[in-house]
Amino acid sequence: MCTAKCARCIGAALYPLALISILCNIVLFFPDGKTKYVTEEREGYGQRITEEVKYMGGLVGGGLMVLVPAIHIQMTGKDGCCGNRCGMFLSILFAAVGVAGALYSFTVAVMGLVNGPTCRTILLWSTPFKGMEAKDSYLQNKNLWSLCTEPPNIVQFNIGLFSTLVLTSILELVLCGIQMINGLFGCLCGTCKNKGPL
Numbered sequence: 001m002c003t004a005k006c007a008r009c010i011g012a013a014l015y016p017l018a019l020i021s022i023l024c025n026i027v028l029f030f031p032d033g034k035t036k037y038v039t040e041e042r043e044g045y046g047q048r049i050t051e052e053v054k055y056m057g058g059l060v061g062g063g064l065m066v067l068v069p070a071i072h073i074q075m076t077g078k079d080g081c082c083g084n085r086c087g088m089f090l091s092i093l094f095a096a097v098g099v100a101g102a103l104y105s106f107t108v109a110v111m112g113l114v115n116g117p118t119c120r121t122i123l124l125w126s127t128p129f130k131g132m133e134a135k136d137s138y139l140q141n142k143n144l145w146s147l148c149t150e151p152p153n154i155v156q157f158n159i160g161l162f163s164t165l166v167l168t169s170i171l172e173l174v175l176c177g178i179q180m181i182n183g184l185f186g187c188l189c190g191t192c193k194n195k196g197p198l
Helices: 003-028 036-042 057-076 081-115 142-147 154-189
Strands: none
Touching: 003 057, 003 081, 003 154, 057 081, 057 154, 081 154
């Protein structure tokens, strides 16, 4: 496949992944679809939002740090002078930024899954699953989910959104990695152009 066409396809595929990451991170701030938990935390009632949500792995890492490279990578697919070697070289650097962003998003999402949500237990707000041994993980024992009484269905909410962030960040990582290799070939060989009929 032509390196320019490959870059255009990768850039186009990164847009929806970055958007999904941004949306997942934003939605994680509003458990049960309510703003009251953010408001209560801001007003000094204590921690109400899961700590990993505030690291903004999906918004900054899988979102903006992938979206900006996606724009450049897609533009690299257009014709340029010297076989667009300079554009392809820059796409390697931008793809590396995308890799870093995807890795950050992946790390934060995995931490969010491992530590579990911040929720109200019988007496107080805490992160009840944090520090559990892997064999005792709440991910493998649904009976533990009832420890969280508020927000409603917070465990399923966090698992669903953090799992989505894990999957999107893996796809972003793979696509940006492919673009780094594609950019290297494009830098060395130039982008192919349609010669038209002979």
